[in-house]
Amino acid sequence: MNQIKAYGSHSATEELKPLEISRREVLPKDVQIEILYCGVCHSDIHTARSEWGPAKYPVVPGHEIVGRVTAIGSEVQNFKEGDLVGVGCIVDSCRTCPSCGEGLEQYCENGMTGTYNSPDRISGGHTLGGYSEQIVVDEQYVLRIPTNLDISKVAPLLCAGITTWSPLMHWKVKKGHKVGIIGLGGLGHMGIKFARALGAQVVMITTSPEKGKDAKLLGADEVLLSTDAEMMKAHANSFDFLLNTIPVGHQVNPYIQLLKRDKTMVMVGAIEPIDPLHSGLLVTKRRNIAGSLIGGIKETQEMLDFCGEHNILPEVEMINIQNINEAWDRVVKADIKYRFVIDMQSLKD
Amino acid sequence: MNQIKAYGSHSATEELKPLEISRREVLPKDVQIEILYCGVCHSDIHTARSEWGPAKYPVVPGHEIVGRVTAIGSEVQNFKEGDLVGVGCIVDSCRTCPSCGEGLEQYCENGMTGTYNSPDRISGGHTLGGYSEQIVVDEQYVLRIPTNLDISKVAPLLCAGITTWSPLMHWKVKKGHKVGIIGLGGLGHMGIKFARALGAQVVMITTSPEKGKDAKLLGADEVLLSTDAEMMKAHANSFDFLLNTIPVGHQVNPYIQLLKRDKTMVMVGAIEPIDPLHSGLLVTKRRNIAGSLIGGIKETQEMLDFCGEHNILPEVEMINIQNINEAWDRVVKADIKYRFVIDMQSLKD
Incomplete structure (x- = not known):
């Protein structure tokens, strides 16, 4: 020893x-x-x-x-x-x-x-x-x-890097995809960098206009304030992939509505119960929620x-x-x- | 007219x-x-x-x-x-x-x-x-x-038929797969018949021993009582696909634990909020929850x-x-x- x-x-x-x-x-x-x-x-x-x-x-x-x-x-x-x-x-x-x-x-x-x-x-x-x-x-x-x-x-x-990279690879994010990164911290900021380098259209989804500004400096093409009901509605059914890096339990239903048919939101932050999920939001567009570990x-x-x-x-x-x-x-x-x-x-x- | x-x-x-x-x-x-x-x-x-x-x-x-x-x-x-x-x-x-x-x-x-x-x-x-x-x-x-x-x-x-058939096709259920049908009603009983005809190993997952018996008559190979903690544990991480036909909000976490890595539970019954989902159960095995409509x-x-x-x-x-x-x-x-x-x-x- x-x-x-x-x-x-x-x-x-x-x-x-x-x-x-x-x-x-x-x-x-x-x-x-x-x-x-x-x-x-x-x-x-x-x-x-x-x-x-x-x-x-x-x-x-x-x-x-x-x-x-x-x-x-x-x-x-x-x-x-x-x-x-x-x-x-x-x-x-x-x-x-x-x-x-x-x-x-x-x-x-x-x-x-x-x-x-x-x-x-x-x-x-x-x-x-x-x-x-x-x-x-x-x-x-x-x-x-x-x-x-x-x-x-x-x-x-x-x-932080591999935790965000792995789901981007597994769900085959590529050039032209509209990708939302939810939450800007250690994981989220790597999500932005990777998604951008892969050629995706990267949207930072956050409650904070301040974080939105930072996200643009990191390479996000656009910022979607999840507190702005109008903006959320305008982006409904438009995302090819959502990487959810929020590290605690939260309300996921508003995010699910952003996904196109057959697309997936992947949880990489929260490993605890999340607020009641509205199954109808999955059913009506065959959407998916998944998790991914490092x-x-x-x-x-x-x-x-x-x-x-x-x-x-x-x-x-x-x-x-x-x-x-x-x-x-x-x-x-x-x-x-x-x-x-x-x-x-x-x-x- | x-x-x-x-x-x-x-x-x-x-x-x-x-x-x-x-x-x-x-x-x-x-x-x-x-x-x-x-x-x-x-x-x-x-x-x-x-x-x-x-x-x-x-x-x-x-x-x-x-x-x-x-x-x-x-x-x-x-x-x-x-x-x-x-x-x-x-x-x-x-x-x-x-x-x-x-x-x-x-x-x-x-x-x-x-x-x-x-x-x-x-x-x-x-x-x-x-x-x-x-x-x-x-x-x-x-x-x-x-x-x-x-x-x-x-x-x-x-x-009832197409609602259960469509997810079995979309998620490519085939011979040899272990498929769980959750809930036995109009949808569930068709799920059993289709999954069996596709060559899957069909497990009826129910709270009711009575429904379990009926499920066997309909073609289920096995019955898993979701109220039996021992049985649920024995079947953990073993399913290739779960078709969840329960028509109302319910606790999904016990079912998610039945899925193998990378496998999916599809909701076809409930189109309302389901009880808090434990994100950790998705993360640790890259599991998925999805919905499917007719x-x-x-x-x-x-x-x-x-x-x-x-x-x-x-x-x-x-x-x-x-x-x-x-x-x-x-x-x-x-x-x-x-x-x-x-x-x-x-x-x-």
């Missing part, structure tokens, strides 16, 4: 503070990664505070990890020391079920191993995430970062490569690890455009 | 009684049909009682119509006097929108003309349905009935032809028109296995 520095917490109520944790030795198929940057995701907070059920403590959050390979196991084939790599939300899965076989490890039928707070298939303990100096991950779950990208901004692609490893690599080709990066605000508690307060208040990234060099201070 | 006998009502509260109504003369593309049988659909009741918004009175219900051609217009190409024909829920549509172009008249973007209580594109009044001696319909909306079928039982295929004319013909080939017929109870009010009371109490058909000869008594 390998003792390293990290930031984490020992209970649902305490603030994050420096911890010492241990990582496994490098196994034959493992890649050891010095963590350079780690994104801050709202899931980190929900988990550490046991808001999604009781967490296993200590919790060391962080599943948007960018770093450099410092050692490899004897059987590693795809990475070498010095490579720039990423780790997202998944560090292992059963590797035998149909979903794993299809490269959809996020839907592993035996349960994917999350990057933190998951039962660890190898150590038997629970996983500890990227708010730390180093991580050791089986090479099959390690991503390659295109070297032309500004690596200080890449980290959020590994959760994305598989292969798809995540494809997204990173696409970002390399199109120079797509999240908008980030860099912090030192010592400011993490303040940053979390701001995430809870949605006071961030659009993602915090921790400069993990600060952990050495 | 043509004066004929019918049964209908003049207000939301009165019982159905004999009326005299007028039908248009036979236009060049029209088919005049003597109505032999008409099915009784719960929609008839909702409409006549203004439960779906204020109806236009008089209401003459009935959109499961089987009859014989008694006259044709000068330009009619596909029918001749004496042909056995059917009319379902749609008697006209705009014929120019993309949905009409694709043979999906039920989703006509300018509004399909329902068989009763719809604005009539031709007369300018409102349409009057099949609880009547005769109907005049443009040939494009007339179906051909396979002559080998027992015509006294065919009528419910024209609404079916287009082409598809309805395909269904009738399929029924002819496989000798599929609804289970019906025959009544005389004079007993319609009593029959409606029984429909409201769900005291019918599974569809009333009115012998329209009784209108002459």
Whole structure:
């Protein structure tokens, strides 16, 4: 075992503070990664505070990890020391079920191993995430970062990025489609960038004229204020796809009415009950509501490569690890455009 | 204009009684049909009682119509006097929108003309349905009935049948699929028959052991009691398709958990708000909820032809028109296995 520095917490109520944790030795198929940057995701907070059920403590959050390979196991084939790599939300899965076989490890039928707070298939303990100096991950779950990208901004692609990319791919969004992005935060802002790069006509759907302005700066072609009944009516039955990134329960019926026949609204933010859905709105135009969870490893690599080709990066605000508690307060208040990234060099201070 | 006998009502509260109504003369593309049988659909009741918004009175219900051609217009190409024909829920549509172009008249973007209580594109009044001696319909909306079928039982295929057939086709249900039919009534019992004929493994999902027994007689391979938590757990993540025929708002979350990854539950019964849907159940397996409305004319013909080939017929109870009010009371109490058909000869008594 390998003792390293990290930031984490020992209970649902305490603030994050420096911890010492241990990582496994490098196994034959493992890649050891010095963590350079780690994104801050709202899931980190929900988990550490046991808001999604009781967490296993200590919790060391962080599943948007960018770093450099410092050692490899004897059987590693795809990475070498010095490579720039990423780790997202998944560090292992059963590797035998149909979903794993299809490269959809996020839907592993035996349960994917999350990057933190998951039962660890190898150590038997629970996983500890990227708010730390180093991580050791089986090479099959390690991503390659295109070297032309500004690596200080890449980290959020590994959760916010893939979570919005995967449904755009699965529902085959393409040039000419009218795509609505509902909600502008870490996920929504990536949705705008991706949909635009794919050639879609991108409409930001928001309650806030202020966010509408920001969305245009990010690449939205148009803004639809969901509070404006006239505008909503004018856009009824006109969307080919809706990506709903609102992170909490809400009234979905007004959005469903925006969809053309046979089209889909995908939920990627809320993972809780949503207000009563009017079934008639689905029936009368054969509309669909679906959900989508992050994305598989292969798809995540494809997204990173696409970002390399199109120079797509999240908008980030860099912090030192010592400011993490303040940053979390701001995430809870949605006071961030659009993602915090921790400069993990600060952990050495 | 043509004066004929019918049964209908003049207000939301009165019982159905004999009326005299007028039908248009036979236009060049029209088919005049003597109505032999008409099915009784719960929609008839909702409409006549203004439960779906204020109806236009008089209401003459009935959109499961089987009859014989008694006259044709000068330009009619596909029918001749004496042909056995059917009319379902749609008697006209705009014929120019993309949905009409694709043979999906039920989703006509300018509004399909329902068989009763719809604005009539031709007369300018409102349409009057099949609880009547005769109907005049443009040939494009007339179906051909396979002559080998027992015509006294065919009528419910024209609404209950197509409403369940269309989603089975659209979502490509086929041999080997595990298909759940939720709710056993007019729609559900047709769902069982069609899914079985398509080679699926058919599971009746119901709260009632009694209905479970009936479902097996109708062709279900298995019964899943939704009140039995153990059984529901054993069937979790195992269904390729769910056809939800429950006609009122209800809790859908237990059913969603039955779906495999990427599979769909289609609502065909409830056209009202359903209880709060847990978005997490969609997200974690990329599941879908959709709706589906009856079916287009082409598809309805395909269904009738399929029924002819496989000798599929609804289970019906025959009544005389004079007993319609009593029959409606029984429909409201769900005291019918599974569809009333009115012998329209009784209108002459």
